[in-house]
Amino acid sequence: MTEPVAVERVSVERVQSDSPWEETIGFARAVAVGDRVLVSGTMPLVDGAVQGEGDPYVQAKTAFENSLAALERFGLDASSVVRTRMYVTHARDVEDVGRAHREVFGSVRPAATLVIVSGFVDSRVLVEVEVEAFRNTEESS
Amino acid sequence: MTEPVAVERVSVERVQSDSPWEETIGFARAVAVGDRVLVSGTMPLVDGAVQGEGDPYVQAKTAFENSLAALERFGLDASSVVRTRMYVTHARDVEDVGRAHREVFGSVRPAATLVIVSGFVDSRVLVEVEVEAFRNTEESS
Amino acid sequence: MTEPVAVERVSVERVQSDSPWEETIGFARAVAVGDRVLVSGTMPLVDGAVQGEGDPYVQAKTAFENSLAALERFGLDASSVVRTRMYVTHARDVEDVGRAHREVFGSVRPAATLVIVSGFVDSRVLVEVEVEAFRNTEESS
Numbered sequence: 347m348t349e350p351v352a353v354e355r356v357s358v359e360r361v362q363s364d365s366p367w368e369e370t371i372g373f374a375r376a377v378a379v380g381d382r383v384l385v386s387g388t389m390p391l392v393d394g395a396v397q398g399e400g401d402p403y404v405q406a407k408t409a410f411e412n413s414l415a416a417l418e419r420f421g422l423d424a425s426s427v428v429r430t431r432m433y434v435t436h437a438r439d440v441e442d443v444g445r446a447h448r449e450v451f452g453s454v455r456p457a458a459t460l461v462i463v464s465g466f467v468d469s470r471v472l473v474e475v476e477v478e479a480f481r482n483t484e485e486s487s
Numbered sequence: 488m489t490e491p492v493a494v495e496r497v498s499v500e501r502v503q504s505d506s507p508w509e510e511t512i513g514f515a516r517a518v519a520v521g522d523r524v525l526v527s528g529t530m531p532l533v534d535g536a537v538q539g540e541g542d543p544y545v546q547a548k549t550a551f552e553n554s555l556a557a558l559e560r561f562g563l564d565a566s567s568v569v570r571t572r573m574y575v576t577h578a579r580d581v582e583d584v585g586r587a588h589r590e591v592f593g594s595v596r597p598a599a600t601l602v603i604v605s606g607f608v609d610s611r612v613l614v615e616v617e618v619e620a621f622r623n624t625e626e627s628s
Numbered sequence: 629m630t631e632p633v634a635v636e637r638v639s640v641e642r643v644q645s646d647s648p649w650e651e652t653i654g655f656a657r658a659v660a661v662g663d664r665v666l667v668s669g670t671m672p673l674v675d676g677a678v679q680g681e682g683d684p685y686v687q688a689k690t691a692f693e694n695s696l697a698a699l700e701r702f703g704l705d706a707s708s709v710v711r712t713r714m715y716v717t718h719a720r721d722v723e724d725v726g727r728a729h730r731e732v733f734g735s736v737r738p739a740a741t742l743v744i745v746s747g748f749v750d751s752r753v754l755v756e757v758e759v760e761a762f763r764n765t766e767e768s769s
């Protein structure tokens with residue numbers, strides 16, 4: 347006689363935002379899987395309109411703020427972020443986007459990646475960001 | 488007297504597919520680490536041949552199907568997917584690729600990212616996708 | 629009377645390297661969150677200088693070595709890597725970068741992605757890599 351193995355189930359929660367692309371493409375703004383919170387690639391849109399047109403710094407700041415707004419729905423803030431990715435369309439914008447990242451995450455120090463790509467689903471967007479966060483962490487002593 | 492700390496070991500499993508690139512570059516089609524299943528960047532190849540040449544919708548559908556075939560080896564289907572990434576070579580293909588994603592994942596709603604890039608290891612490929620899944624989840628009530 | 633739920637806290641540790649970009653952009657070279665170790669997008673820099681200028685094979689090898697040096701700070705080596713990403717600027721460099729990956733990870737077989745992008749924060753860099761590792765794993769029998 348064998349006893350069934352007790353499998354620990356992990357809960358999944360999703361949140362949506364006001365981005366029209368979530369319906370068109372079929373995705374959530376963020377998905378929490380147990381302690382991990384995965385935020386979708388996020389553009390500097392507010393009510394579907396691009397903010398800071400032509401200004402990579404404002405666009406990066408807005409995209410990060412949108413990502414943090416998704417985390418806030420799970421009770422988290424920037425300090426919970428463990429990995430970021432910055433997709434940027436022009437080499438000349440790296441300094442501005444990097445400055446925005448440092449202002450938001452400089453004291454957090456996530457793992458980060460920055461690559462220059464060809465574009466996004468909206469051609470006026472200069473930067474898209476992606477973050478992953480973790481709940482219930484503590485700094486190692 | 489101190490007792491040894493019991494470290495819980497997490498099992499790692501890998502599966503291969505028929506993609507010739509797995510040998511050339513040295514990677515697995517998918518790696519399961521505990522409850523997480525990481526699928527490699529996946530192109531619309533069948534037996535090494537590009538499907539749907541010139542057709543981004545067919546290519547996206549085929550790439551997702553290839554990814555799901557890898558998940559199926561672990562007993563999982565689309566509903567287990569928590570994050571997707573779509574790498575697309577042309578802005579004009581975004582609508583077709585997005586539609587393919589919605590058809591496959593619209594009821595699942597993973598976190599998603601879509602970026603336009605310059606290309607892949609095979610120049611006839613218009614779209615490459617990447618998915619991550621999770622075993623033993625339950626929807627939050 | 630209800631008892632408080634015991635939440636298991638997961639420790640976070642960060643390491644820095646000699647890359648000047650970590651200060652400029654505000655990130656860590658690698659972040660360990662529990663058993664996961666997330667390494668930042670890593671270029672072929674040594675003391676801030678690009679190695680192997682014009683040589684994608686040397687650049688890929690150096691970028692992987694830099695990533696492994698970060699893992700080594702957590703007591704890990706290449707065998708712990710479960711996912712890699714290669715961002716490459718020219719289609720003609722795919723073979724060289726793929727060969728470097730196979731030499732480093734061919735016996736490990738992580739999940740992998742290779743995409744061609746437009747560039748990085750340093751315009752002399754031909755390849756940037758990203759790895760994720762896992763502690764306390766065991767091969768499945």
